[in-house]
Amino acid sequence: MKEYKVECIKCGARFSKEDIVYTCRKCGGLLNIKYDYSEIEVDRIVKAKGQGVWKYRVLLPFDEETKPVTINEGNTPLYRCDRLAKSIGIDDLWVKHEGLNPSGSFKDRGMTVGVTKAMELGVRGVACASTGNTSASLSIFAAKAGIPCYALLPKGKVALGKVAQAMMHGAKIFSLRGNFDDALRVVRQLCDEENLYLLNSVNPYRLEGQKTIAFEVAEKLDRGVPDRLIVPVGNAGNISAIFKGFSELKTLGITDSVPKMTGIQAAGAKPIVNAFKEDKAEIIPEDNPETIASAIRIGNPVNAAKALFAIRDSGGVAESVTDEEITEAQLELARQEGIGVEPASAASIAGLKKLVELGEIDRDEKIVCITTGHLLKDPERVIEICEAPKEVDADVDVLRKMLK
Ligand SMILES: Cc1ncc(COP(=O)(O)O)c(C=O)c1O
Ligand SMILES: [Zn+2]
Numbered sequence: 001m002k003e004y005k006v007e008c009i010k011c012g013a014r015f016s017k018e019d020i021v022y023t024c025r026k027c028g029g030l031l032n033i034k035y036d037y038s039e040i041e042v043d044r045i046v047k048a049k050g051q052g053v054w055k056y057r058v059l060l061p062f063d064e065e066t067k068p069v070t071i072n073e074g075n076t077p078l079y080r081c082d083r084l085a086k087s088i089g090i091d092d093l094w095v096k097h098e099g100l101n102p103s104g105s106f107k108d109r110g111m112t113v114g115v116t117k118a119m120e121l122g123v124r125g126v127a128c129a130s131t132g133n134t135s136a137s138l139s140i141f142a143a144k145a146g147i148p149c150y151a152l153l154p155k156g157k158v159a160l161g162k163v164a165q166a167m168m169h170g171a172k173i174f175s176l177r178g179n180f181d182d183a184l185r186v187v188r189q190l191c192d193e194e195n196l197y198l199l200n201s202v203n204p205y206r207l208e209g210q211k212t213i214a215f216e217v218a219e220k221l222d223r224g225v226p227d228r229l230i231v232p233v234g235n236a237g238n239i240s241a242i243f244k245g246f247s248e249l250k251t252l253g254i255t256d257s258v259p260k261m262t263g264i265q266a267a268g269a270k271p272i273v274n275a276f277k278e279d280k281a282e283i284i285p286e287d288n289p290e291t292i293a294s295a296i297r298i299g300n301p302v303n304a305a306k307a308l309f310a311i312r313d314s315g316g317v318a319e320s321v322t323d324e325e326i327t328e329a330q331l332e333l334a335r336q337e338g339i340g341v342e343p344a345s346a347a348s349i350a351g352l353k354k355l356v357e358l359g360e361i362d363r364d365e366k367i368v369c370i371t372t373g374h375l376l377k378d379p380e381r382v383i384e385i386c387e388a389p390k391e392v393d394a395d396v397d398v399l400r401k402m403l404k
Helices: 053-059 082-088 107-121 133-145 160-168 180-194 204-210 212-220 237-251 271-277 304-314 323-337 343-357 379-385 396-403
Strands: 004-008 031-035 078-080 092-097 125-129 149-154 172-176 196-198 228-232 260-266 318-321 366-371
Touching: 031 204, 053 107, 053 212, 078 212, 082 092, 082 323, 082 343, 092 212, 107 125, 107 133, 107 196, 107 204, 125 133, 125 180, 133 149, 133 160, 149 160, 149 180, 160 172, 160 379, 172 180, 180 196, 204 212, 204 237, 212 237, 228 237, 228 343, 237 260, 237 304, 260 271, 260 304, 260 343, 271 304, 271 318, 318 323, 318 343, 323 343, 323 379, 343 366
Parallel strands: 092 366, 125 149, 125 196, 149 172, 228 260, 228 366, 260 318
Antiparallel strands: 004 031, 078 092
């Protein structure tokens, strides 16, 4: 049996593996999964065979025998982006395209672990609140596992591609009159009362899957750690998970540093940026978050404490970008590098550009930006910002004239 602890980050209280608990019952703090790192054989990470999240199972909270619920998540490409780097005025830029996960977002890394845990616990079903991608991913893993999936989506606020996925894969979807933060509040209560397993990123098992982003980055860079890693921030689970991954590699002596964790929020939903800039320990939730980047339209990020620690401890920063800056970055990434991402993902590129202009990022830093979701998630936004196809007769002369 693999030993690990589920521990409160605030008061250190511990909970058992069989306990269905998302935040500390004593103080309400967030929970972390901890291993006995002295027991872990480094070779089982650096020489591990296979691909994707389960390649790193020695650092996942399961026994060898556990059969994962998997759809081959992870193993996403890390592209070197010289054209974009040149236009921004930096030397060494890489983009890890998490939109190339099976469901089109990084959430799959967390869901393979979360739904495997749900099966181990023997719950009646799984549930989430979602700005879209969480429900799209969870519905797929629940289908694969053969258990019911319930998703609470803020009414009229979710990109079309994501709702289509959750509908197609058989989730029971509720269109909630309220925003994402309202949906999360309600679903947390529902899960506690109805023996459903909550798979939002407050669930520490989900973050265990998402930390493998760090393992893949370090591996692709030959155990090299970038100077900085930039990631869009909504509920702040992903930045916390990636930081944990890099911290574990350092603890194990596989790498010797952790990148400056840099979190980017939208200007209309930036409680973490505010807390960071004002040097506050806690965020002040925003009641009416607003941005075209619907995936990060979140006013009360549940993982704020973990994210603020990650940013500060690693010497990173938090910055916000406007919707116009996000759109510009989305177009540049698509047209200069062939990487198609949804608006929230482009926030990492927009943040990079802004921080270079502000002189916060040095031009010779080695930088990895995470793009979290695929372009096809939000086709309506593409239609809003791109030139429409021109209708034309089937006549080559007319076409030739139009080319000029
Ligand atoms: C595409 C995309 N980017 C970023 C995020 C934000 O991730 P987190 O909530 O872990 O900060 C989300 C979350 O829904 C997302 O779907
Ligand atoms: Zn506690």
